[in-house]
Amino acid sequence: MQNIAKSFDSNKVLHDINFDVKEGEIFGLLGPSGSGKTTIINILTKQLGIDSGIFSVDATSFEMGLMLEEDGLYKRLTCAENLNMFATIYGVNKSAVDQSLKDVGLSDAKKQPVSKLSKGMRQRLAIARAIINNPKVVFLDEPTANLDPVTAKEIHKLIVKLKEQGATIFLTTHNMEEAVDLCTTVALLNKGHIVEYGAPEEICSRHDSYKTVPDLGAVFIKLTGVSA
Numbered sequence: 602m603q604n605i606a607k608s609f610d611s612n613k614v615l616h617d618i619n620f621d622v623k624e625g626e627i628f629g630l631l632g633p634s635g636s637g638k639t640t641i642i643n644i645l646t647k648q649l650g651i652d653s654g655i656f657s658v659d660a661t662s663f664e665m666g667l668m669l670e671e672d673g674l675y676k677r678l679t680c681a682e683n684l685n686m687f688a689t690i691y692g693v694n695k696s697a698v699d700q701s702l703k704d705v706g707l708s709d710a711k712k713q714p715v716s717k718l719s720k721g722m723r724q725r726l727a728i729a730r731a732i733i734n735n736p737k738v739v740f741l742d743e744p745t746a747n748l749d750p751v752t753a754k755e756i757h758k759l760i761v762k763l764k765e766q767g768a769t770i771f772l773t774t775h776n777m778e779e780a781v782d783l784c785t786t787v788a789l790l791n792k793g794h795i796v797e798y799g800a801p802e803e804i805c806s807r808h809d810s811y812k813t814v815p816d817l818g819a820v821f822i823k824l825t826g827v828s829a
Contacts, residue, residue: 605654607640607793614640615793617654622786624659627760627770629780631817632790633829638773639670641790642740645771658738663691666731666739666768670746672723674715680726681711684733691734701729705759721752728759732768739763740771745779757783775829777817787817791825 607615615637622628630638643649645658646667658665674683684698702708705725715723724744731739741760745753760783764770774780780787781801789797789804797804801817808820821829 602641602645602656603654605641605644605656606652607637607644607649608652613793618793618795620788620795620798622769622771624769625764625767626785627764627772627783629784629787630771630773630790631775631777631780631787631821631829632773633775633827636790637793638790639742642667642669642742642771642773646740660737663734664737666734666736668727668731668739668741668744670743672727674723674726674730676716677714679712679714680707680718680729683715683726684730687730687733693734697733697735701733704732704762705729706755721748721755724748724752724756725759728756732763736768738769738771742773743775744772745774745776753779777821777829780817789817789821789824789829791821791827796821796824 602618602620605615605618606613618641630641632638640649644651645656646665680702681698684701685695688695688698702711705728707722707725707729710718710722715726718726728744745756748756760770760772772784784801786799787801788795797820804820805816808823818829
């Protein structure tokens with residue numbers, strides 16, 4: 602993204618946004634709710650237009666995977682039925698359904714309706730849907746929101762596995778520890794402005810050279826006066 606600006610009526614939600622994501626990395630976009638994270642994903646996935654600037658994604662729509670905070674799963678359908686619908690849309694072999702369920706540890710739940718799944722299982726199913734087309738780029742919008750720590754760690758393992766399989770991961774979160782654990786590069790977003798950008802440890806060292814453990818949360822508060 603280069604010099605991206607976006608407004609909704611008179612409300613300017615993005616101001617001169619600039620960043621690059623390297624192929625094969627986990628990139629983290631960090632910030633509190635309402636900071637503009639989802640708007641950026643919607644622009645990159647061409648669901649929203651822009652007011653000014655330029656952007657590009659080295660993947661077609663059929664080479665992207667997308668998991669939004671609202672999972673959009675069909676509650677009355679089973680896990681397999683949900684994925685079968687998207688396999689048809691993407692034109693991939695139905696064998697990808699079983700493989701995706703296996704990748705996220707839901708093979709035994711393939712015949713369960715979504716309404717019977719726990720929050721963590723639904724999150725994993727949403728990830729399975731996002732990767733069913735073996736995407737080059739995967740957008741994950743708050744994938745561990747409202748999950749307990751154990752379930753969140755399982756989602757983290759899935760994200761790392763996707764990276765190891767060659768995908769580029771674009772991750773939004775307000776969890777600073779999550780970003781340090783997973784991300785090669787992060788951008789700190791507040792009220793539509795990127796206030797810092799770089800490797801987590803580099804950002805921390807720029808603001809406190811004596812820190813031995815990255816503390817992005819402290820840096821964010823220092824820069825914005827608010828907690829992510």
